[in-house]
Amino acid sequence: MEALAFVLILIIFGYFSYPLILWFGFIGVYSLVFFDTNILFWVIFAILAVTFIIHKNRINLITSPIVKFIMKKGLLPKISATEEAALQAGTNWVESDYFKADINFKRIKEEYVTKLTKEEQDFINNEVNELCSMTTDWEIFQDRDLRPDVWKFIKDKKFFGMIIPKEYGGLGFSATAHSHVIEKLVSRSQVLAITIMVPNSLGPAELILKYGTQVQKDKYLDDLANGRQVPCFGLTEPNAGSDATSITSSGVIFKDEDKKIKIKLNFEKRYITLGNIATLIGIAFQLHDPEQILGEKKDLGITFGLLDSKLKGIDNSRRHDPLGIPFVNSPLFGKDVVIEIDDIIGGIDGIGLGWQMLVESLSIGRGISLPSVSLGGSKLALKVVSSYSQIREQFGLSIDRFEGVEEKIAKIAAFTYMLNASRNYTLDAIDNGVRPGVINSVMKYHATEKFREVINDSMDVVGGSGIIRGEKNLLAHAYFALPISITVEGANILTRNLMQFGQGLIKSHPYIYKEIQALNKNDVEAFDEAFFSHIKLVVKAFAKTITCYFTRGYFLKTQGNFKRYKQKLVWASSEFTLLSNTALALLGSALKKRENISGRFGDMLSYMYLITATLREFDNNPKEEDKDLVNYICNYAFEEIQKAKENILYNLPMLKVFLPLVRLNPLSVKAPDKLNEKIVNNLKNEAYLKELTSSVFVSSDAKDRLNILEKAIELNNETKPAFIKIKLAIKNGDIKKDSLENMFEEALEKGIVDKNELAQLKKANKLKQSSIEVDSYKARTYKTMR
Structure with missing residues (x-):
């Protein structure tokens, strides 16, 4: 019993982290009172107490030998310069x-909760809604591009300048506002969201803002904010994806005929969003100084430069096709492209700091862009699946009554709430000045992976309606685009297993x-x-x-x-x-x-x-x-x-x-x-569903699929009592089972429903049928479609 009490008390000491002197004091007293100890025990006890309690003795007898052993055996963990930069990027948080x-x-x-300012909320209610109203996801896919007036609206309304401060012509939005804009846009079209997301994430604007010289800020930021310049950032290469330190794009310092110091670039980049239409290209390259013009070092490290896309030797004429999703994504090629030293981000002081700039920027960006896309997509999926499953009937029941479907819908709703909660918490931290690098890796990984599960489960629930492409299908393009989110900003395998x-x-x-x-x-x-x-x-x-x-x-x-x-x-x-x-x-x-x-x-x-x-x-x-x-x-x-x-x-x-x-x-x-x-x-509570999916854009167009779904749910709820009366009449044999139209008329004749109820039933049924319709095309038209 004494031994058990001894162990329990030691556990209490450990639990409350009591000082070492109390441990030795308790062990000594308890042993003296309850245990039969000999002189050898007390000698060893005294030696240990003197060794560990007296700081100088512990240093000389314990710590110094440990340090020498570690050094001798080469056990000191090695942290490379790139790892060190990653560790220094961002701050510790929760x-x-x-x-x-x-x-x-x-x-x-007690951590501060960021609230949208009136200006930010007005922008979402007005400019963002107007942009969503200007086009549709299906139109964008058919045109393989945004219409010219849509591009103009995006530039004129400063969508590319959300993160640029007002003093440089931008909107100066918080990370929270930035996220809410992307969240709403993605509910209309992933292409819209990606197009606007990328310039406000890792790219020339953010890099110039954080690391650029004052001259660079004055020269570029206002043009970027107002769409006079379209940016892109070239990092990824054929043999350097998640391992960005392996880039081989080369910049060589030389002196021209006038003895002016310049840089000659050769590069091949791929997967560059907006690359084909960019006017300002940010490029990551390894800078070399073989003639030691700037100093003794020949290899100066990863450096970021700013290039006019019209410079001789640049080719951005080609496009990638990322799984058919028509956002602008391109390879970039550069052959003997000459730039000035002042074109390095940060000027001469920015030489070799590219990796540090990258990891610091990514330590924030991962927590904003892709989580916002995933959250907006999840809210759209929840709205579609919950509404559709109430309207779609099989075996005489709405499909949301089946346990297998319930399981999927519950998971979609829970994951959406979880993504929203984690997005809010992360952005509150960022807006409060925290740079949570580790948590942003968590957000990138789980937001995209949970969205993958949400879309897969949603496709299961809507069945055939989810696999027929067309204006009426709200989920297919998100399903196609999923692997893109999984891949960018660091592949998810890398993010989970290493980061x-x-x-x-x-x-x-x-x-x-x-x-x-x-x-x-x-x-x-x-x-x-x-x-x-x-x-x-x-x-x-x-x-x-x-x-x-x-x-x-x-x-x-x-x-x-x-x-x-x-x-x-x-x-x-x-x-x-x-x-x-x-x-x-x-x-x-x-x-x-x-x-x-x-x-x-x-x-x-x-x-x-x-x-x-x-x-x-x-x-x-x-x-x-x-x-x-x-x-x-x-x-x-x-x-x-x-x-x-x-x-x-x-x-x-x-x-x-x-x-x-x-x-x-x-x-x-x-x-x-x-x-x-x-x-x-x-x-099934319409107000609750709208609250959970409040950021989803619903067009006022009567032909819009989400609009039809919303109205179908409203009428379905309103006419539910009349439908129940008809079902009971069928069950009791008062109405003969027939086509729905005939049963409605018989119900009217027998006084089971009145004329107003009949009119509403017919309208509700028409909307129901419209909401479960899928697209079809004439064979000749189908062959011309994209």
Whole structure:
């Protein structure tokens, strides 16, 4: 009994991270009172106490030998210059909590929520809506381009200048406003959204704004904001995709006949959005100085330049065809293109800083552009699928009454809420000055992957209506475009397996980077502080994990709504901290090469963030109907964390023995099927569905498919009592089963419905049929279509 009490008290000491002197004090007193100890025990105890408690002794006897051993054996982790730049790009944020076995829910709740300004909201209500009204997705696909008046509107209304400050002629919008614009545009056409998204993401405007000289800002930004210049940015090459450091495009410094320093460029780029119509080209290249004109170095590193597209030697005349999606995407070729030193972004001071500029810009951009596209597309899919499934009938029932369909619709609704919550949380951070590089990788990966699931499930629900192309099909083009989102801004395989946890472990862990820096500087004092703080953290995570395991976290104090999920989130964080540090101890630097293990740790990390964002969203905007969505998301995400944890243990032989214990007391289980029904029933509330999909553009055109769907739902709800009366009459034999038109007339004759009800029933039925129609074409017309 004394031994058990001893262990329990030690766990409490670890849980609350008590100082080392208290540990030795307690162990000494407890051993003296309850254990039969001999002189050898007390000698060893005294030596350990003097060694660890007295700082100077610990440095000399423990820390210094450890540092020497690491140096001698070459165990110091190597961080390349490119990795260092990536680590320095962006700031630590909420993800660092997950590496500390603790989560500060009070701070999360109090983080500032960005609100759209009146100017931003007016722009969305007016200019964005007007742009959506000017064209349709089908028209854009048939023309393979935007009409000239659409292009003019985009430029005149400064859609290319959303991120450019007003002082340089732009709109000066927040990241939140930028996202809301893209979100609405994508609900009308992905081509519209991509066309406007890219110049406001990684490209000349952002790079000039952040790193350009004042002369470059004055020369280019106003023209870019007002559409007088159309930008593109050339990074990707045939042999340099996700690994941008492998670019071979070359710039060579030379002196011309007038002894003026210039640069000769040769490049081949591909997948460049807006490349074919760009007037200002940003180019990434390796800069070389073979004659050492600028100094002793010959290889100056990745550098970004600004090129007039009309310069001699540039060829941007060709187009790619990305899965038939007709946004402008092109290869770029340059042969002996000559530019000035002043054409380098940042001037001469910007030489060699291209990689740093890139990772810093991407550390923000990944959290805005593609998540906005995915969210807008998910909201459109939710609106289409929920409406269509209420109207479409099979076997005498609307298809949303079938459990298999319910399951898909509930998942679509939950994922949409989760994407919206995580988008809002991430953009609040960005607008508040945070540069959450790790979380933006999480956002890029999960936004595109969840959107892939949303579209695939939506296509299943709408069936044949989803596979026949035409004006009436609202989902097919999003389905075609999905692989594009998955691929750009870093392929998702890379993002999951290398970036989320691979970078996060070093960047967001409270001590690892400090230890590496201390070792690089041979600073034993700094290493001692970081190393023993690291050990203290692992002990705390172990104690917290053990405690949560046996109590299932019920004792944890949390605030706000859904306290049980917050308790589980702290439990998950404790396990994540313990398991990641254990894996690091077992595998060392080899953990980086175990990409599947790293990917699963990334899953644990990212799903903790998605849960955090979801709970925060509900705390900020509590609505009764949303509780079912939050329950679905949290159960789903905790189940994914459980799977990742089990797979990590299974693939680490030394930890595999703990797998049965983890399975015996799982973090979560799958949500009950009944939850699907509750979510789908909530969506039948027209006002609630509109609220969840509020950013989706619905044209006022009576022939517009979404407009028809909305009106069909309205009439369907209004005429439901009359339909029920007719169905009961058929069931009771009062009306003979016949064509719908004949049954309507018989119902009128027998007084089951009146004339007004009959008129509404006919109108509702007509809209129903119109909403489930698919396109067809004359054979000759079909052969000419794109």
